[in-house]
Amino acid sequence: MKLRTLSVLLVTLATFSSAAANANPVDVVSPSEAPADAVKVDIEKMKFSPSTLDIAAGTVVVWTNHDAVPHNVYLPAPIQVVGQMLRAGQSLALKFNEPGDYSYICSPHPYMKGKVTVKAK
Numbered sequence: 001m002k003l004r005t006l007s008v009l010l011v012t013l014a015t016f017s018s019a020a021a022n023a024n025p026v027d028v029v030s031p032s033e034a035p036a037d038a039v040k041v042d043i044e045k046m047k048f049s050p051s052t053l054d055i056a057a058g059t060v061v062v063w064t065n066h067d068a069v070p071h072n073v074y075l076p077a078p079i080q081v082v083g084q085m086l087r088a089g090q091s092l093a094l095k096f097n098e099p100g101d102y103s104y105i106c107s108p109h110p111y112m113k114g115k116v117t118v119k120a121k
């Protein structure tokens, strides 16, 4: 299976499961539907910037890749969000519903690390 096909499938699964249950700690949302107060993270020079965020529950975070190299946002199990590979200019948006610490990486470049700390509203 081609990588692109796999990525689309994984995102489709994540989107489907978020529609099926309202209790997901993290939902994939369309970047074009991100609210004005969404928090932005740039992916640039093989780093997430800022690499740590402190946000309130319910906040949407939008990652945008500015590198020519494709990157993604991967939250390991038990959250298990595998964002699609983002080419230059592409974005991924996640809504964090539940308080907690969410560490993530770029799965092709696991040395790229970030963390989102979500506090109760």
Ligand SMILES: [Cu+2]
Residues within 6 Å of the ligand: 070, 071, 072, 106, 107, 108, 109, 112
């Ligand atoms: Cu990467």
